[in-house]
Amino acid sequence: MVFLSVLTPVLAVILCLVIGFMLLKPREAASMSTGKPASKSENFRPWVDQDLQDDTEITAREDEVGDWMDSSEEDLPHVPYSQKRYSEEMMLQRSQDFYTLMNDRRSVRFISPDPVPREVINNVIRTAGTCTAPSGAHTEPWTFIVVSDPEMKHQIRLIVEEEEEVNYRHRMGEKWVHDLAKLRTNWIKEYLDVAPFLVLIFKQTHGILPNGKKKTHYYNEISVSISCGILLAALQNAGLVTVTTTPLNCGPQLRLLLRRPANEKLLMLLPVGYPASDATVPDLKRKPLDDIMVYI
Amino acid sequence: MVFLSVLTPVLAVILCLVIGFMLLKPREAASMSTGKPASKSENFRPWVDQDLQDDTEITAREDEVGDWMDSSEEDLPHVPYSQKRYSEEMMLQRSQDFYTLMNDRRSVRFISPDPVPREVINNVIRTAGTCTAPSGAHTEPWTFIVVSDPEMKHQIRLIVEEEEEVNYRHRMGEKWVHDLAKLRTNWIKEYLDVAPFLVLIFKQTHGILPNGKKKTHYYNEISVSISCGILLAALQNAGLVTVTTTPLNCGPQLRLLLRRPANEKLLMLLPVGYPASDATVPDLKRKPLDDIMVYI
Numbered sequence: 001m002v003f004l005s006v007l008t009p010v011l012a013v014i015l016c017l018v019i020g021f022m023l024l025k026p027r028e029a030a031s032m033s034t035g036k037p038a039s040k041s042e043n044f045r046p047w048v049d050q051d052l053q054d055d056t057e058i059t060a061r062e063d064e065v066g067d068w069m070d071s072s073e074e075d076l077p078h079v080p081y082s083q084k085r086y087s088e089e090m091m092l093q094r095s096q097d098f099y100t101l102m103n104d105r106r107s108v109r110f111i112s113p114d115p116v117p118r119e120v121i122n123n124v125i126r127t128a129g130t131c132t133a134p135s136g137a138h139t140e141p142w143t144f145i146v147v148s149d150p151e152m153k154h155q156i157r158l159i160v161e162e163e164e165e166v167n168y169r170h171r172m173g174e175k176w177v178h179d180l181a182k183l184r185t186n187w188i189k190e191y192l193d194v195a196p197f198l199v200l201i202f203k204q205t206h207g208i209l210p211n212g213k214k215k216t217h218y219y220n221e222i223s224v225s226i227s228c229g230i231l232l233a234a235l236q237n238a239g240l241v242t243v244t245t246t247p248l249n250c251g252p253q254l255r256l257l258l259r260r261p262a263n264e265k266l267l268m269l270l271p272v273g274y275p276a277s278d279a280t281v282p283d284l285k286r287k288p289l290d291d292i293m294v295y296i
Numbered sequence: 297m298v299f300l301s302v303l304t305p306v307l308a309v310i311l312c313l314v315i316g317f318m319l320l321k322p323r324e325a326a327s328m329s330t331g332k333p334a335s336k337s338e339n340f341r342p343w344v345d346q347d348l349q350d351d352t353e354i355t356a357r358e359d360e361v362g363d364w365m366d367s368s369e370e371d372l373p374h375v376p377y378s379q380k381r382y383s384e385e386m387m388l389q390r391s392q393d394f395y396t397l398m399n400d401r402r403s404v405r406f407i408s409p410d411p412v413p414r415e416v417i418n419n420v421i422r423t424a425g426t427c428t429a430p431s432g433a434h435t436e437p438w439t440f441i442v443v444s445d446p447e448m449k450h451q452i453r454l455i456v457e458e459e460e461e462v463n464y465r466h467r468m469g470e471k472w473v474h475d476l477a478k479l480r481t482n483w484i485k486e487y488l489d490v491a492p493f494l495v496l497i498f499k500q501t502h503g504i505l506p507n508g509k510k511k512t513h514y515y516n517e518i519s520v521s522i523s524c525g526i527l528l529a530a531l532q533n534a535g536l537v538t539v540t541t542t543p544l545n546c547g548p549q550l551r552l553l554l555r556r557p558a559n560e561k562l563l564m565l566l567p568v569g570y571p572a573s574d575a576t577v578p579d580l581k582r583k584p585l586d587d588i589m590v591y592i
Contacts (some may be wrong), residue, residue, distance in 0.1 A: 078576035081402055083370045085570060086535045088413050095534045097420035100527065102423050106377055117384050122585065123391035127398050129588045140582065142591045152592050219542065222563070225518045226540070228396065229525020239382045244522070246515065258592065267518070274381060280374035286436065289418065292425045293440045296448050296554065 048126050101236060106147075108241035110279035111195040111271055121146055121197055121240050121272070128231035141217040142224045143202040155257055158191035160269070163249045164189065171268050192244070195271035199242075200229055200254065202264040224267050232241075235272060242270040337497070395531060404537035406575035407491040407567055416534050417442055417493055418566070424527035437500040437513040438520045441554050444493050451553055452496075453488035456565070460485065461547045491567035495538075496550065497524055498560035520563050531568060537575075538566040 086094060109255055125144045164187035192198065203224040205214040217223075228244075235242055247254070251266035340366065382390060385570075421440045442447055462485035499520040503511040523542075531538055543550070547562035 010591075071403060075577040076580065079579045081404060081406075081571055081575045081577040082573075083400060083537060083571050084535055088416075091416050091534050091536075092413060092419070095416045095423070095530065098530055098533045099419050099423045104379060108377060110377075117388060119592075120384075120391045121389045123388070123395050124587075125589050126585050127391070127395045130585050131584050140588065142588060145592060146589060147591050147592045184557075206453075221518065222521045222542070225521030226525040226528065229527075230524040230529050231525075232522065233526050234391065234394055234398075237394045238378055238387045240387075246518075262437040269530040275377055275379050277378075279377045282372040283375045284372065285427050289422050289426050292436065292438060293418075293421050293442060294554075296441060296443045296445050 007278065011100070024087065085149075102198065102233065105232065105236045106281045107243040108275050108279055108281060109191055109243050110276040111191045111241065111273040112276045112279075113194050114274050116196045116273055118148075118191040120135040120240070124231060124234040124238060124240075125199075128227045141207070142200040142227055143204065143264055145200040145202065145259075145260070146197055147200065149194070152257075153193055153195075153198055153238070154256060155270075156198060157189060159257065160189055160192060160247045160250050160255045161187050163247065163253075167248055191271040195273040197272040199231075199270045199272055200258065200266060201268045201270070202255070203261055204264050204265045206263050208263070221267065228268055228270075231270075240272055241275045242272050243271045245271075273289075315513040362437040398529065401532045401537040402537070403526065404575055404577060405523075405539050406569050406572040407537065407569040408572045409490050411491065411572050412492045412520065412536065412569055414444075415497075418537070420530040420534060420536075421495075424523045429497055437503070438497040438523055439500065439560055441496040441498065441556070443496065443554075445446045446489070448553075449489055449491075449494055452494060452550060452565075453485060455549045455553065456485055456488060456543045456546050457483050457551075459543065461540060463544055466586055485497045485566040490572075491569045493568040495527075495566045495567070495568055496554065496562060497527075497564045498551070498556055499563045500559050501561055502559050504559070517563065524566075527566075535570070536568055537571045538568050541565045541567075550570060 054154055082282055085171065129140070129142055147156065168187050201224060203220045204217055205220055209215045232242070232244075245268065247266070247269055254266050254269075255262075255264060322559055421549075425436070426434065426451075427440055443452065464483050497520060499516045500513055501516055502513055505511045528538070541564065543562070543565050550562050550565075551560060
């Protein structure tokens with residue numbers, strides 16, 4: 001009896017260790033599987049594209065396919081599609097004209113305070129967002145906030161400048177600090193007060209289904225960036241200028257200021273207007289076509 | 297003594313539970329901190345934007361600023377910039393016309409084999425890549441591979457279809473497999489043989505400096521996606537169609553097939569041509585302007 005009562009605690013400890021081990025095991029497995037799927041002895045590669053393993057990686061997940069098509073899209077009836085077919089001369093002329101138009105586009109930081117008709121901005125956003133840009137699974141994962149209210153523009157400026165000053169003063173690497181003296185620009189962003197419109201483009205990282213569950217928006221950043229490209233083309237076509245900015249660390253504050261929901265993340269901020277009469281741009285050289293294109 | 301020996305296992309169990317709890321605690325803390333960096337007692341937030349912590353996050357690093365400007369750009373002379381200023385009526389008309397043009401754009405999977413003049417493709421790529429798209433720090437981090445060679449197109453098709461078949465057959469979740477029967481599309485991508493041109497858009501994740509060191513291309517995916525948006529506008533303007541595809545798991549194989557260097561990652565593959573005479577598109581509805589735009 002004494003022998004047994006001495007053994008009992010030892011047995012209890014062993015039992016506890018076994019139970020503890022069993023409790024820990026699934027946690028480890030779970031935490032491993034969040035990083036990379038465990039390699040299985042199957043004859044195909046895992047979902048994640050190894051070649052795209054970087055900070056801007058495309059990670060594929062369940063119910064995602066390469067073609068940007070919605071599964072629900074499949075339930076839709078298909079309708080015939082045709083498009084105006086130009087003569088070859090006409091195509092060539094049109095493509096040349098569009099190149100000429102877009103070739104004048106530059107990132108402009110000196111924006112005139114002259115007012116711009118709101119209906120033009122409507123058309124530009126309509127072009128970029130309601131009809132023309134493709135999106136992964138046709139989720140249309142974008143929200144365009146157009147700010148013309150002077151007080152709100154100023155609030156935005158205060159947030160951006162405060163963060164940018166910290167960026168310049170504290171977060172830049174030594175190399176950058178060394179170069180700071182010769183920099184013409186700094187954290188002062190006058191255009192945020194001056195431009196008649198600020199367009200803040202939010203990506204929706206997920207949507208909300210009717211049953212309240214999350215609906216992941218695959219490729220949302222690529223989709224919104226494509227839409228932004230069409231927006232830039234539409235602005236240029238209307239004779240307006242902008243500069244593509246991605247204000248660092250300002251996203252959460254600007255989201256709260258603009259009362260956007262948590263599933264929306266700020267991707268870009270574009271001040272929009274006419275160029276100022278004394279606007280300048282750096283005398284950049286661009287790569288020639290042969291450097292960026294290969295025919296096979 | 298008997299009383300004690302009865303109590304001992306109970307004490308041992310309690311002791312084990314306490315130890316087990318203490319072992320579990322730091323693991324949980326560690327797994328939580330991988331999601332978010334620990335808050336520091338500094339008076340500014342760390343580089344990473346907390347609000348952008350997702351798979352498509354913008355991560356800021358040394359020598360990166362919110363404005364898309366190159367430090368070397370600062371050494372460049374500034375030149376005056378002006379742009380054609382249209383009357384308000386003219387702006388409105390132009391923005392309306394561009395909307396009308398782009399409103400006809402759809403993702404089209406049925407592409408005619410009719411040949412397209414190569415010079416039109418040149419102009420389209422020139423528009424998207426050589427002059428008009430902005431890029432983080434003006435790195436122009438894109439390469440456009442234009443494939444018209446039938447044998448090469450077929451090689452691409454074989455790679456894409458092989459991977460897509462695996463995607464459909466093995467990688468899809470159960471939900472997807474369940475829906476497979478009703479799907480109209482599958483892994484067969486006829487357009488890869490049929491379209492007169494395949495445009496493969498590679499993003500350059502970094503460049504090589506003259507001294508052989510890596511030059512990181514910040515925002516390369518956003519930059520290339522913006523350029524792709526302008527490409528889509530240029531194609532539409534010329535009367536051509538495409539479908540935006542991101543072939544899963546095919547990047548590395550296609551990169552090797554096309555002999556692209558390791559710093560280039562496939563972002564998109566666009567088959568380009570006229571729409572087939574019997575082309576159809578799903579009868580999609582788009583969000584109205586008020587759903588995607590907010591005026592303040």
